[in-house]
Amino acid sequence: MDRLTEAEPLDQALYRHVIGHFMSGVAVITTRDGGVDHGMTASAVSSLSLDPPMLLICAHTKAPTHTAVHRSGAFAVNVLDEDQGHLAAQFAGPRADKFSGVACRRGVRDVPVLADALAALECEVIEDVVGGTHRVFLARVVGARAREGVPLAYFRGRFGRFELAQDITAYERLRELVVNRALPLDGALDVDDLARRLHTPPSAVYYAMTRLIGEGLVGRDPERGYVLVPLDARASDEAFDGRLAIELGVAAALPGRLDAAIVRRWREIARSAESYVEGGRIADVNGYLAAIEEFHEYLIGLAGNPTLTDIYRKLNTSGFMAAALRGRNAPGVHALADHYQIIDAFAAGDAAEVARLLTVHNAHTKQSQREGIHHAGGRL
Ligand SMILES: Cc1cc2nc3c(=O)[nH]c(=O)nc-3n(C[C@H](O)[C@H](O)[C@H](O)COP(=O)(O)O)c2cc1C
Secondary structure, three states, X not given: OOOOOOOOOOOHHHHHHHHOOOOEEOEEEEEXXXXXXXXXXXXXXXXXXXXXXXXXXXEEOOOHHHHHHHHHOEEEEEEOEOOOHHHHHHOXXXXXXXXXXXXXEEOHHHOEEEOOOOEEEEEEEEEEEEEOOEEEEEEEEEEEEEOOOOXXXXXXXXXXXXXXXXXXXXXXXXHHHHHOOOOOOOOOOOHHXXXXXXXXXXXXXXXXXXXXXXXXXXXXXXXXXXXXXXXXHHHHHHHHHHHHHHHHHHHHHOOOOOOHHHHHHHHHHHHHHHHHEEOOEEOOHHHHHHHHHHHHHHHHHOOOOHHHHHHHHHHOHHHHHHHHHOOOOOOEOOOHHHHHHHHHHHHHOOHHHHHHHHHHHHHHHHHHHHHHHHHOOOOO
């Protein structure tokens, strides 16, 4: 039975923990009372009605901003964007200089409205009701404006970034095109063209580009705009040496022999690469590379450390291999037999032999990569 259905007494800590799963945005509620500006960070904001346009906020009855709203009868809801976490902190504590350094304009009844907020709604209180420690203000929205941007998210007591599912999909698909070198190496990457090709809005392509720049796969040229970062032998060697360093670390940290079920599964993965090979040549490059990647990911996964697996993925070894194999007709397989020897050494718990085999395998892979890069004229 999970905690949702358990019949345990509902104490404050449990309630706070469970309600914290409801993700919200973050706003600063501002008002002006007796010639003084007040503001407080609030997540208890909800739309109430469209006709008439109304919203509600909940404020602690002991908070000075609550009292100021109660007296002035007007407030603004300033929705924060993902880079305005500092404003959320600034307005969350009782301090006198909350508005210092914050640009404001004046709204309904002289209420301060944060000039850089993602969205601002100016409101007049119609009704209020007390519930527990808080007062709910029901208010009519008399002015509203918003700009482009991503809201600051608040989830389980922490600030975060809200990601649109379409942005993540666009990133994954664009990354695949980039690592497989399915885009022009020397031309510019046109955002509108890519948006059409991926059936996604340009904003999602911009999001993907920003992430790919962070990964070093895409660069920004002052004249051409977004461009693929060329992959050369040195970059390829660095990626595979990085993988080796991780794998040696995993091997050194493992205690003794591997469990038989793990070895069995790992052998199946190693064998699956062979189904993409015919007569010593690779018949299906994508399938083959996916199987090779699974082999190495399984090895690294033995450490049970998701951060290591993440770092391995970022090295993009599979992208380097795809790029080196691209354009070669039915390339030959390399060092597939190494995989079985590595598994056997792991299974036997022979750390020295594992380290030796991993190092040899890395040398084989780098050699085969260099041949592919040479074949492509030195750059991928
Ligand atoms: C993310 C976040 C959300 C908050 N939401 C609310 C809220 O909805 N209502 C409330 O009364 N206080 C909320 N608070 C706490 C107030 O911001 C805090 O009590 C503040 O000191 C009130 O300002 P004042 O003391 O100037 O009135 C929140 C704080 C944070 C950090």
